[in-house]
Amino acid sequence: MFGRKKDDAKTAATRPGGPHPEREGAKNRPTPKRRDQEAARKRPLVQTDRKKAKNSDREARRESSRKMRMAMVTGDDKYLPPRDKGPVRRFVRDSVDVRRNLGELLLPLMVAVLVLSLFAGTWATYVFLGVYVLILLAVLDSFLLWRRTKPQLLARFGEDTNLRGLGMYQAMRAFQMRRTRMPKPQVERGAKV
Structure with missing residues (x-):
């Protein structure tokens, strides 16, 4: 009775340019629903693949220590250990x-x-x-x-x-x-x- 009919939404979506014309600098897409965003970000607390988790942790530690070593040479305050920051x-x-x-x-x-x-x-x-x-x-x-x-x-x-x-x-x-x-x-x- 009140509101749009589904047929009107379909015809608006099939029009060239969609329901609204595309604008420069605009998002040009609908805002995703909160539950969809939360579902996309959801990760298990403990990974099921232990080998993959171990490798990713090792790589993260290596990258962190590499940045710290470079900071010790260059004096970059961002990556220095807390003792020297x-x-x-x-x-x-x-x-x-x-x-x-x-x-x-x-x-x-x-x-x-x-x-x-x-x-x-x-x-x-x-x-x-x-x-x-x-x-x-x-x-x-x-x-x-x-x-x-x-x-x-x-x-x-x-x-x-x-x-x-x-x-x-x-x-x-x-x-x-x-x-x-x-x-x-x-x-x-x-x-x-």
Whole structure:
């Protein structure tokens, strides 16, 4: 009685251009029903094909780790691990990378001392004492670096910046040789941070 008849809908659909003429930039199709969309998105919580699920998980992990490795080289903040993410961590890394640190010398020096210890002599005790003095100087150097970096962090990122763990993060980076640091240094030595 009221409304359209089915025959009118069929004749409108068979007309050229359908019920409405096509418009540029428009959707030009009816909106799908909610139940149809939900049915199309529905997936089982546990896949029935375990082998396929295992392979897809493995591929997803590989892709994720590949992106993370590339981010460690390029410094892309989006894919860095949570330990290295954020502008505050980047500033701390850059503050270490722009200068020469005494901690960088420790690993090569330790290898040299290990080789020299094979040829024991009276001078070996002086070399060992020198290594301990260098270790203390490197710790003092990293402490002074943190004391210099902390006010800069607070000035640049605000007083509410969480500084927890940043001192150790900076010290561990200062004790690594520049070539082996990950994420790779993004600034040159002597540059302005």
